[in-house]
Amino acid sequence: MAGHNIRTSTLDTERGTIAITEFIPDTEGKFPCVLMSHGFNGCTDEMADVAAMLADKGVYAICYDFNGGGNKGRSTGDTRKMSVQTEQADLGDMITFAKAQPAFGRLYLYGESQGGFVSALTAPEYDDIEGLFLVYPAFVIPHDWLGRDESTMQGEFDFMGVTLTRAYYDGVPRYDVIAKATEFKKPVKIWHGSADPVVDPEYSLKLVKGYEKCELTVFSGLGHWLPPEVRARVAEEIAEAVK
Numbered sequence: 001m002a003g004h005n006i007r008t009s010t011l012d013t014e015r016g017t018i019a020i021t022e023f024i025p026d027t028e029g030k031f032p033c034v035l036m037s038h039g040f041n042g043c044t045d046e047m048a049d050v051a052a053m054l055a056d057k058g059v060y061a062i063c064y065d066f067n068g069g070g071n072k073g074r075s076t077g078d079t080r081k082m083s084v085q086t087e088q089a090d091l092g093d094m095i096t097f098a099k100a101q102p103a104f105g106r107l108y109l110y111g112e113s114q115g116g117f118v119s120a121l122t123a124p125e126y127d128d129i130e131g132l133f134l135v136y137p138a139f140v141i142p143h144d145w146l147g148r149d150e151s152t153m154q155g156e157f158d159f160m161g162v163t164l165t166r167a168y169y170d171g172v173p174r175y176d177v178i179a180k181a182t183e184f185k186k187p188v189k190i191w192h193g194s195a196d197p198v199v200d201p202e203y204s205l206k207l208v209k210g211y212e213k214c215e216l217t218v219f220s221g222l223g224h225w226l227p228p229e230v231r232a233r234v235a236e237e238i239a240e241a242v243k
Contacts, residue, residue: 002025002026002027002055002056002057002058003025003026003056004023004024004025004026004052004055004056005023005024005026005055006021006022006023006024007021007022007024008020008021008022009022011064011093011094011097013067013077013089013090013093014089015067015068015077015081015086015089015090016067016068016075016076016077016078017067017075017076017077018064018065018066018067018075018077018090018093018094019044019064019065019073019074019075020044020062020063020064020094020097021044021048021051021062021063021064022060022061022062022063022101022103023048023051023052023054023055023060023061023062023063024055024060024103025055025056025058025059025060025103027058029103030102030103030104030105031058031059031060031103031104031105032059032060032105032106032108032130032242032243033059033060033061033062033098033101033103033104033105033106033107033108034051034054034059034060034061034062034108034109034110034133034238034242035062035064035091035094035095035098035107035108035109035110036050036051036061036062036063036064036110036111036115037064037066037087037091037109037110037111037112037115037116037118037119038063038065038066038069038070038073038111038112038113038115039111039112039113039114039115039116039138040069040070040113040114040138040160040162041069041070041071041072041160041161041162042069042070042072042073042112042113042115043065043069043070043072043073043074044063044064044065044073044074045072046072046112047063047110047112048063049228049231049232049235050110050231050234050235050238051063053232053235053236053239054235054238054239057235057236057239058239058243059238059239059242059243060101060103060104060105062094062097062098062101064090064094066082066086066087066090066115067081067082067086067087067090068080068081068082068086069082069087070162071161071162077090079162079163079164080156080163080164080165080167081165081167082164082167082168082171083167083168083169083170083171083172084114084117084118084121084141084171084172084173085171086167086171087114087115087118088118088121088122091109091118091119091122092122092125095107095122095126095129106128106130106242107126107128107129107130108129108130108131108132108133108238108242109122109123109129109131109132109133110132110133110134110135110238111133111134111135111137112135112136113135113136113137113138113198113199113224114138114141116134116135116136116137116138117137117138117139117141117177119132119134119137120132120134120137120139120181120184120207121173121177121180121181123181123184123186124180124181124183124184129184129186130186130187130242131186131187131188131189131241131242132184132186132187132188132189133188133189133234133238133241134188134189134190134191134204134207135190135191135192135226135234136191136192136193136196136198136199136201136204136224137190137199137203137204137207138198138199139177139178139181139199139203139204139206139207140198140199140200140203141172141173141177142172142173142174142177145168145169145172146172146174148169150166150169153165153166153169154166178206178207178210179210181207181210181211182207182210182211182212184211185212185213186213187213187214187215187241188207188211188213188214188215189214189215189216189217189237189238189241190204190207190208190214190215190216190217191216191217191219191226191230191234192204192216192217192218192219193218193219193221193222193223193224193225193226194218194219194220194221194222195221195222195223196222196223196224197223197224198223198224199224201218204216204218217237
């Protein structure tokens with residue numbers, strides 16, 4: 001098993017400056033690249049465990065903090081301007097960044113919760129994404145938001161500890177998100193807890209039925225969080241899939 005090197009950098013976008021951490025196998029060459037997107041109010045640090053394990057297995061992993069993605073990240077964007085749409089734009093800029101790196105081989109997307117939702121909606125837009133890895137992807141977002149009373153979203157408001165504005169609501173997709181996501185025809189792997197109180201695993205079951213090549217693993221009794229031994233299994237399965 002190889003070791004890895006860590007490199008940090010930033011990327012200026014129209015929405016702010018994205019903070020990036022690359023986990024690069026410490027051997028020469030080009031490697032399959034997994035671009036990793038965190039969930040709502042998450043950050044790079046919460047994916048570093050999987051990223052480091054991937055790099056040790058010869059996979060180039062890139063983590064980044066969405067602009068305004070929460071209170072923990074190092075990117076400069078404003079949570080009051082963040083939405084699924086702005087995160088899709090950030091991911092598009094990160095795809096361009098990844099392709100320009102010397103270690104880049106071929107591209108895969110990984111996302112947790114809202115980052116999984118964003119990755120799944122973005123993947124069909126790119127012909128050269130080779131696969132998709134989704135951890136409890138938050139396809140519940142349109143259901144949770146589009147039924148809300150718009151009068152409750154004047155000015156700034158708190159949601160799960162994050163200051164948002166109407167911009168978040170306005171950026172929620174108004175189309176059939178399952179149909180859009182399943183336009184992606186390359187292999188997909190999904191991991192979900194059976195007792196997830198945030199995103200019902202039924203959403204992932206709908207995805208499996210729509211994707212042409214999809215494998216879903218449901219972990220009995222787990223919620224909207226995976227323990228270290230399960231995250232190690234996810235990393236192992238990703239490394240096997242991209243090799």
